Amino acid sequence: MTTTQHTPPGESRVVDKAQYGLAAGIGIAGAYVIYDATTLHKGFADQPVQPYTFPFIVGAGLIVLAVLLALATARGDVPESEEGEDVDLTTGSDWVTVGKLVVVFALNFALISWLGWAITGALLFAGTAHVLGARSIVRSLAIGVVLSVLSWYGFYSGLGLAIPAGVLDGVL
Numbered sequence: 001m002t003t004t005q006h007t008p009p010g011e012s013r014v015v016d017k018a019q020y021g022l023a024a025g026i027g028i029a030g031a032y033v034i035y036d037a038t039t040l041h042k043g044f045a046d047q048p049v050q051p052y053t054f055p056f057i058v059g060a061g062l063i064v065l066a067v068l069l070a071l072a073t074a075r076g077d078v079p080e081s082e083e084g085e086d087v088d089l090t091t092g093s094d095w096v097t098v099g100k101l102v103v104v105f106a107l108n109f110a111l112i113s114w115l116g117w118a119i120t121g122a123l124l125f126a127g128t129a130h131v132l133g134a135r136s137i138v139r140s141l142a143i144g145v146v147l148s149v150l151s152w153y154g155f156y157s158g159l160g161l162a163i164p165a166g167v168l169d170g171v172l
Contacts, residue, residue, distance in 0.1 A: 116166020121148025
């Protein structure tokens with residue numbers, strides 16, 4: 001949600017210059033998507049809509065959004081700050097929790113080729129849930145096992161993508 005600031009005569013209007021940077025970034029991304037679409041080869045000659053049509057649409061949409069954001073910024077619209085119901089904006093970041101999460105992700109990254117996704121995915125879920133305040137580690141592990149095994153089968157069987165099975169190779 002944005003608001004328009006009305007400034008009384010004689011006062012200078014504050015312009016959020018970061019929005020111009022965001023608009024430029026979105027515009028550059030859109031231009032690159034369009035450029036990249038021009039390098040794609042024709043897919044199926046008998047199809048009325050070619051696969052490279054969609055990058056042109058996405059790139060054009062990004063450029064239109066960038067222009068609209070720049071115009072809204074020039075007009076004086078500023079975004080309203082988020083007033084989360086469960087977020088205390090007056091407190092600082094909890095770097096201990098962030099550090100614990102980094103350790104959990106690093107362990108997952110280090111162990112995935114040896115233990116496999118089914119095990120490390122369960123440990124990732126349980127570790128993250130524990131760091132963020134889950135009460136029961138056993139329940140978190142059980143949920144993690146179910147989610148990681150289902151996602152492993154989904155990628156392996158459903159999409160045909162090989163995810164490391166690790167020590168469970170031949171079992172899964």
